[in-house]
Structure formats: structure tokens, C-alpha cells
């Protein structure tokens with residue numbers, strides 16, 4: 001059960017999260033929020049939160065697993081009314097989750113490019129951003145109170161409860177994340193890039209970069225002025241905007 005009044009009492013945003021649609025089960029909150037947008041049932045700043053997803057979707061066509069009632073699985077819709085938003089969103093969504101977790105639990109998580117939330121190199125959460133016409137859909141998946149994780153991803157994932165050894169209230173956690181998210185929207189891209197790099201788990205370290213099923217050894221140099229990743233393969237510098245990094 002997600003207790004909306006407890007969520008709302010911790011929310012201090014101007015626009016984001018004041019209307020929240022709470023669903024027991026849905027295929028994917030990203031898919032559902034788009035359906036609602038097409039039916040004029042939703043406005044920018046609104047949130048959909050589901051206890052269970054039957055077809056949770058991750059980046060790069062991966063499936064997203066979460067245990068019913070234990071995680072945060074939600075989507076938000078924003079209008080593309082600022083040319084820098086496309087660069088800011090992938091960065092500030094990760095940053096705001098890191099800050100929200102720190103505020104509630106004191107746990108210091110890291111970011112893995114572009115926006116995986118990690119702790120001790122294990123994944124706690126991820127973000128799926130989709131552009132639909134003049135709107136962005138931002139989907140957040142965060143493992144919160146799971147004691148057991150899906151078999152196929154057990155070795156590489158973690159939940160906040162497994163770190164802290166106690167259960168965590170999802171309501172203030174989501175509110176804190178959205179508070180930080182709205183604050184960051186008004187920051188300059190330059191400041192956002194700096195902050196993202198300060199949370200990055202692999203600045204100036206060796207990484208493996210996966211693109212089209214090929215794994216390439218590289219060094220991560222940081223973000224460029226567009227928020228894309230600068231990497232060095234051998235002596236050659238490259239800019240990457242898609243793919244995945246393996247630590």
C-alpha cells in the first residue's frame with residue numbers, strides 16, 4: 001500500500017507530483033501514462049505509480065523486474081518546453097534519486113552512465129526516458145523493500161532494504177526524489193553536468209563499453225557539454241550517446 005497523504009505531506013514542488021494516479025497493476029507505467037496522455041487524462045507534472053508491472057520495460061529493450069508492493073515503479077510526464085531538457089533529463093533523474101536516497105536513508109549511492117543507480121557496483125534502480133511527440137515520459141524503477149530479487153539478476157542487483165537491514169517508507173522517498181528533481185530542472189546544464197560527475201562511480205577509470213553486443217575496453221573521461229560520455233579507446237577519444245557501461 002502506498003499512502004498518498006504521506007507522500008503529499010513530504011512534497012514541496014510547485015508543479016510536479018501534485019496529481020498522482022495510484023494503480024495496483026499495470027503493464028508498464030510508461031506505457032500507461034502515454035495512453036492516458038493520448039486520452040487527455042493526464043497533464044505535464046502528473047505521476048503514475050503502480051504496485052506491480054506485468055511488462056516493466058528497461059533500457060535497451062531489457063525487461064524490468066520488481067516485486068509487487070516493494071519497489072518504486074512510477075512514470076512522470078513533462079512537456080518539452082526547453083531545448084536543453086533533452087540533455088538535462090537523463091542526468092537530473094539520476095541525480096535526484098541519489099539525493100532523495102541520501103536524504104531519507106543516509107545511504108550514498110553512485111551513478112553509472114547514463115543513469116543507473118548503483119551501490120557497491122550493484123544496481124538499485126534505473127530510468128527509462130521516452131520522447132512522445134512534444135512530451136517526455138520519465139520512468140523510474142527503484143528497488144526499495146525487496147528481500148529477494150529475481151533469480152536472473154540476483155547477483156548484479158540490490159535493494160535499499162538489503163543495504164540497511166530494515167524496511168523503508170516509499171512515500172517520503174519518492175517525494176524527496178521529486179523535490180530534488182524539480183529543483184534541478186532550473187539549474188544550468190553546466191552545473192548539472194558537474195553534479196552528475198561528482199556522483200559518477202567510474203570517473204577516469206577503466207570501463208567496458210557495450211554497444212551492439214560488442215564489449216570494448218575504454219577509459220571513462222567524463223561528460224561533454226551536451227551530457228554525452230567522453231571515453232578513450234586506446235589513444236582515440238570518442239563521444240558516446242547510447243550503449244551501456246559495465247564496471
Ligand code: BTN
Nearest residue numbers: 028056057058059126127139141
Ligand atoms: C533501466 O535501467 O533499464 C531502466 C529501468 C526503468 C524501469 C521503470 S519502472 C517504471 C517505468 N515503467 C517501465 O516499464 N519502465 C520504467
